[in-house]
Amino acid sequence: MSTIKLTVAQAVIKFLNNQYVERDGAENKFFAGCFGIFGHGNVAGLGQAIQQQNDLKYYQCRNEQSMVHTAAAYTKMKNRMSALVCTTSIGPGATNMLTAAAGATINRLPVLLLPGDIFAKRNVSPVLQQLESGASQDISVNDCFKPVSKYWDRINRPEQLIYSLPEVMRILTSPSDTGAATLALPQDVQAESFDFPEQLFQKKVWKIQRTRPDSSLLSEAIKLIKSSKKPLIVAGGGAHYSESLGVLKTFVDTTHIPVAETFAGKGALRYDDPHNLGAVGATGTPGAVEISKEADVVIGIGTRFSDFTTASKTAFQNPNVKFININVSEFDSAKHNGLMLQGDAKVILEELLESLRDFQVPKEYQDEVKNYNLSWDSKVSEIYGKRHKELMSQGEIIGSVNDFSDENDVVVCAAGSLPGDLHKLWRTKSSKGFHLEYGYSCMGYEIAGGFGAKMADPDREIYVMVGDGSYLMLAQEIVTSIQESYKLTIVLINNDGYKSIGSLSRSLGSQGYGTRFVERNEGQVVTDSVNGQVVKTLPVDLAANARSLGAHVIECNNFDELQAGLKEAKNIDKTTVIYTECDRYEGVDGYSWWEVPVAECSEMETVQEAYKDYSENKKKQKLYY
Structure with a gap:
């Protein structure tokens, strides 16, 4: 040798x-x-x-x-x-x-x-x-x-x-x-x-093998789908990784089974496809939430069924609901006591399609799904078009970037309140147009992740959307993107603190405690100015910080300036930071419940009220046997 x-x-x-x-x-x-x-x-x-x-x-x-x-x-x-x-x-x-x-x-x-x-x-x-x-x-x-x-x-x-x-x-x-x-x-x-x-x-x-499922289990799945009245597909990241989206499109066009998308699965269908219900679970659209409640068969494609996808196991309320899990992982395909179609999503969908070419969901169900798609799109337009006299809402900022972006552009995000709003609101025009890290929801992923996305496909425009909390944790790769000549457009939104956790804290009765970036008031950590306290924000200049790292910086104070900033950034050949500020209290309505424990006993009346709501929502949780 x-x-x-x-x-x-x-x-x-x-x-x-x-x-x-x-x-x-x-x-x-x-x-x-x-x-x-x-x-x-x-x-x-x-x-x-x-x-x-x-x-x-x-x-x-x-x-x-x-x-x-x-x-x-x-x-x-x-x-x-x-x-x-x-x-x-x-x-x-x-x-x-x-x-x-x-x-x-x-x-x-x-x-x-x-x-x-x-x-x-x-x-x-x-x-x-x-x-x-x-x-x-x-x-x-x-x-x-x-x-x-x-x-x-x-x-x-x-x-x-x-x-x-x-x-x-x-x-x-x-x-x-x-x-x-x-x-x-x-x-x-x-x-x-x-x-x-x-x-x-x-x-x-x-x-890379395309493994096929057990034939007897495949036959069971076909029978189950054929007997269903309101089946629902939940598309996860595995639908993308298996490159099954072309087959998925043919499958839903043939059967008219609607699709709801996880964070990793978003983009499985175009946003305006009549079969697309949009975001599923805790951050779900009204259509996805209502159809999930009624679904008698849930077909998971490459999804882990995380707590956000299942709204902490409250999303699927049909007492007779059954799960068909298409997943290469035995661990994930066994979840919710589902029928395990373990294997590659693309070949499994192809095999299912062969036996379901004559199957369609009822016409009234098709119409219901289509109406949900259209009504939600109208709601998105309303949120995008809402104008504030002072600070912009997060929905406005998302809308400005989304409307400006081209077919193959990519939005990148990971943590805070932005991911939930993006999941609900972003009109995904291509399969890779929505890039969210939400399995770990790691603050600091955004700019580094945007750099990785740009490296993978330099011809795409990458729009990194990041709040001040995440930006302050990990902004250094702005320097690397400039060194390597990989241009990013970073939309840096200043919320003067942790907007997402502030909102969550208020919903749990804790009044936003410890979530503002403000000076101390008489030795106490200030909670929220909404409670009548006068707060003084910290004298931090994030725009100057980004400029010091080598980025071109555009500062925007209103919607018109943001639109102009996006146009300017398009013609700049190096990483550009568009800095703006946001109304931390203006949110997007319609989120489903997500389980975060509330103090079971407290001297605070707001916490006591929150615990009552928590206890009621706990009753809706289901185990799937």
Whole structure:
């Protein structure tokens, strides 16, 4: 067997460069590049290997958490058929990735993490940034990645790579079991050489299978659908990742079964398709909420049925409702005691369609769905068109961006009150036009995620919508977007605090306590000016901050200025921040219940009233046997 002498780091990079994926005859290189910050834990290992081999493009970033967010957004846009690598040194560089690693795993998005690690030899322990344990010497901060990774390993000997690297690829290319894969690389081992078998570095094509369900379960599903009167499809992210949307469109045009969309599933149909009920669950449209209550068969396509999708298990009220779960994951396909159609969404829809070509839902049901679609669109126009004398509402701001954006433009968001309003209000014109990270709803994802989306498809305009709370957590990748010439248009909305949690707090009787960005008043944390308190907002200039990071900044004080700002931004060739302010108390009506526990006993009358409402809503929750 012929061998090649390489360091461990060089072997890792050489291996990654020869990994390919193929689905439906289309083949592409899997890894598109590597994000990293080189510190003492990886500078002479992975840093040297990338520099020397120069065939895995290196991207410098400003924050380790944001690099993983960027990688997750990139692979989401690529339907998981391409990915990015993220490397850091040991210590805070590594642990900074933990938050985003959890997000990637929760959202089923493949990201490869290569954190440096402490010395395997232990001869100079404790090294800088080493977490010491009195119970074991075989532990480092990288052990924290175990619960948030779909695969985890530590390479203490060079030859372990031969067995670990293929396992990493198995996880990253798995439609059902993907997420963050973590390979911890001790800093001394990274630089060690070994005679690796050349066969390890031959081109490898990982074929993404389109698995088919059990035929008897498929027959049961067909019978169940044919016997239904008010079936409903809930489209999740898996409908996108399987590239099943063309078949889904044919399926609903044939059967007229309506579709409601999760955050990850939004864009499964165009917003104006008569079968599209829009957002489902806690942030659902009136049509999706009412149809969900009455549905006798719910067909989930690539959805996890999270608490937002089910409105904390209050959405589906039909006492005889049945679930058909189309999902590549056995874990997700078994939820709600559903009929498990485990497999690829595209081929399952194709097989269902063959047997349902003569099936249609009743005409009155079709008309009801169509009317819901049209009436909600009218409501959206009303919200978009509402004008305030002073501060704009969030609905107005969303409407301005949505109306201005083109067919293939993308809106990116993740946390706060914006995602719920976007889920309800955004008129999605293309399948990738709505990019929300809501499995983890991680504050700080927005700008890094927008950068990843732009990297995945540079021809699209990317509109990042972010509130001041999220912006202050992670804005640094503005610098990286400018360095790499990937233009973003960032709509930065100043709410003077946490608008979403402020609203939630008030709904729970807690009066917005601790959610405003204001100066202290007589030593007390101020709650809300709505209660008659005079508050003084902090003298923070977010527009100046964005300008200092290199962005072009446009400040807008009203709707007309916002419209003009969007037009100006379109003609600017670098990342542009459109800064505006928002009425934190003007919201969008019609949200369903979402369970957030309320204090069972309290001296506050507002909390007592909120607990009564909470108790009533709890009675609507259902278990599905």
